[in-house]
Amino acid sequence: MLDSAELLPALHTTFGFSAFRGVQEQVVRRVLAGQSTLAVMPTGAGKSLTYQLPATMMPGTCVVISPLIALMHDQLRSAEANGIRAASLTSADSNREETIDRFRAGELDLLYVAPERASQSHFRELLNAGQISLFAIDEAHCVSEWGHDFRPDYRALRPLMDSFAQVPRLALTATADAHTRADVLAQLGIDAAGLIVAGFDRPNIRYAIRHRQGGFTQLRDLLKEQPGPGIIYAPTRRKVEDLAQKLGEATGRRVLPYHAGLPAEQRAANQSAFVASEDMVMVATVAFGMGIDKPDVRFVAHAGVPKSIESYYQETGRAGRDGDDSVAVMFWAPADFVLARERLSEMDESRRKGERTRLDALSALVESPSCRRAILLRHFGESPPEKCGNCDNCLEAPGVADGSVVAQKLLSAAYRTGQSFGIGHLEKVLSGISDDRIVQRGHDRLTVFGILESEEARLLKPVARALQARGALVANEHGGLMLAGDARAILTGDVMLPVVLPPQGEKRSRGSRGNRDKGGANPLGDPLFEALRALRRELAAEAGLPPYVIFHDATLREMASARPASLAALGEIGGVGTRKLEAYGDAFLTVIRQH
Template sequence: MGGANGHDGRLDEARETLRRLFGFDDFRGRQADVVARVLARQSTLAVMPTGAGKSLTYQLPAAMIDGTCVVISPLIALMHDQLRSARANGLRAATLTSADADWRETMDAYRAGGLDLLYVAPERASQLQFRDFLSSARIGLFAIDEAHCVSEWGHDFRPDYRQLRPLMDAFGDVPRLALTATADERTRSDILQQLGIPEDGLILAGFDRPNIRYAIRHRDNATRQIAQIMAEEPGPGIVYAPTRKKVEDLAAKLSDATGRPVLPYHAGLDPERRAANQAAFVSSEDMVIVATIAFGMGIDKPDVRFVAHAGIPKSIEAYYQETGRAGRDGDPARAEMLWGAGDFAQARQRLGELPEARQGEERARLEALAGLVETAGCRRAILLRHFGEDPPRECGNCDNCLSPPGVTDATETARKLLSAVYRTGQSFGFGHLQKVLTGADDERVRQRGHDRLSVFGIVGGEEARLLQPLSRALQARGALVSTEHGGLALGGEARDILKGDAAVMIVVPPKRERGRGQRDSAPNPVGDPLFDALRELRRELAQEGQVPPYVIFHDATLREMARFRPSSLAELGNLSGVGAKKLEAYGDAFLTVIRQH
């Protein structure tokens, strides 16, 4: 691992800076290992779960080392978010983006050695004139955020990230710190190679996000199901929908159904409206945004209480990344996926449009996702195993662990269903097949002579209730595929199932308990009026300073204030999350409210 040993003196100094600037007593998880390597000028790839404080691993050293830390980040919104937080903690930070009018002042400040942090996009960083500009002052560190973008095996590949190596090689003695939350083994080795980081420079902090409760269920009415989640979760939420049209439609329906503020976000909106919707969401404490997957990488909002998928994501990596936007503040949060069999059918059709070389890799990703959706076991265990971890068999915080579903052997019923698909010519939808199998008195069945088939009426009673979940399960695993006219045809392992060489076990979904999760995820679990008053003050200060409320203090810090009721600036400064700059800026105002209670 290299790093921590022999650098204890610098780490003690780093802890003092951590306390003074950020108001935290000690590092979390593997932060200390990463910071120790940076301070020892060793290049590092840190794979840390979202919410583990990745940005702190370069912001803190930036305040301690000679020269400016140059941060390469993929989105302007993300840079501006980080800029606000860095400045609120007393760091000298600036961005150089197409959206900044003050670029001259920023360039002068850099040349004069007056910046701890300079944020730029990869498109700018890879240009020769930017390289010349950088050589006009001292660089202390290159930090590459969202580093999975450099790998074509990563789920957000950005070609401009591939151009960063020549820039960093031009400043060969400057250490590199690459950061990502999502990278399987293949992506990790690609990042190390692309960015010129030695293999012993990998720090793997684990992927578990224990505060997120995962749940996956069948989609029968997305508006009603998501409105139910919103009723249980009063805080901010993100809903991912598969298309721009679905985004618009769902945003309008959820707004009508719940009366909560709900806004759309996708690449088809004009840039001003998109930016305005994002800004409104970032500063709100109860808004829900419905978005395509274009949204979220640029969001550093810690108080998102739920992420809902109204359809399947592209892969397990994408699902982990998107659900990881919930609960970055460490408070309880939830991730719910709603899926339909048609989602897998469409995904398989899209596979056929990819270049031959990529099809196998993407098919394996889709199979892994189907396994996550179809499992009767622990969801978290499947997620963590996908990233190479060896988790316990049960997590106690996903739908299957909290109310274990029944599993039934549906092999015989599957053979009947697949026979019916074959004997009716592989061109009819589920509704027609169901009528044939259950022997329904139906004109269309008679017209086609399907009432004379050997499969007519061979499924009855309890078994008939299995047909629908079975059809979905077979489509998820590819044994049934959609035809272009919406019928069902045999695919994948269908023939093995028919011959009796493959078994089909399916999950029988449990009855959903309503209202679960409501009590423990409210920001004010004990209903303390002081906490509400502190939140109200935070809201006013946020509006005045034109920053999102969480930039001032997180809910967790307000809960500590309400619990310990500090009576002096010194006592307030001892609470977690209260650094020197924030104490000076806001301390008196919060103490006044605490005294009134």
């Protein structure tokens, strides 16, 4: 077993880091010892390093199974920038014969492939013609039907790896609860002793969840507050295109759309522009994101609810992968949950129960007055502190009221009016406001007419939101509200309904200020930092690379602070490995000397 004195020089030479982060060293040691491992590490914790570093130290080629071509090519660029010999075999690669020759000749440290290719017999024959050091399975939760992003092709990986029984396996994921983790271990043939869970906390992300009130205005304000790159997830293709156009016009920012309905060339061009940009915003469906390895995304916003807490965690996790302060903001409305519950009825019975449980957990998250981060972490089996100090509810605690009585009155009104009317009509009935529609249907003669006390009126909308989010009130095909879920238990008083009273300033996207509080990328306004950034942009454009592949902002900030005067001193800066020092060191030293 290698000791730290041998591992750390390799880490510094390749990646420019003087120490491992979190469980990286534990995972790397297991890999180098030939032990198969499932590593559950939060996004931004450096999962790719756990197979890239061993790949440079072990004889043979590490075969990396990754779900998306764009993700492979992002990681390929970063690996090559660090001097790692890497290639991919995908339908988008024109140099496949050259890659095959390099693999057979033992000239590759990393070979990236999609699960669809990895499962084919001719790929197994190719592997027999070379030497394999490791199988690395990225996004490993895709192998499990219990996971939120199941991919059937991942199921074919076990037979492939079993035919190379002596080769260790490293499965990596950021999003897997206990049930999914057990299934991944079984499906990939990894012993339970090989499970390493690093924890799910992303302390640099500030979580904020707001009721959607004029969603465009809230998003426009967010873009004005957040100057860095960002992703906005919208629920439909039409909404994606509408928001991208309007937000671009309203803010003057470059805002592009991304969804599966766009031509492949346009999707690729928009994605490339986003990856290379330092301030662009992408409005997208969830089709966008898994294939993005962009570390400097400063905010992720949801213009509606995601599918589940797992999806929310994964999607928000695309912010702040570089460790800098970032923001995750969700704008939700009761209609989001109504539609989500309608979709449940269209699913196979075998999946419906699990998806309903996931949706209930998500509704509890959006309606909770307690710490958002604590709810997330408890969902993944952790025992976090009660408060994190970096979410909207911790920073500005909302009021909480007992909405049980108002809920009983609202549910009674829905039932007694025939479960055929929307919240506007029910509010008039409960408030004793008569109009032609109410009189014609005799609703002014119901026992619920006018029973809402004046002090209860302010609770009606929060109660209606809470009931719809939890599925106690659902819409019929005509938009009328019907009783469902635990409505009966609420009516009989067996279930209480606490409701969140949002802060008075909710119309502002407060809680979404994120790294502006700490000054953004350049908190001290250092002109040297801006000069280093300008040089990075110039070098990136010349090389056809995203700026972050050259150096992360954190590396440039350390350069601006330390002001190294020699290549040796520059090489001590975090993130400056041997290959990058050789390629870019003189150029950055020149700029530093000028300041």
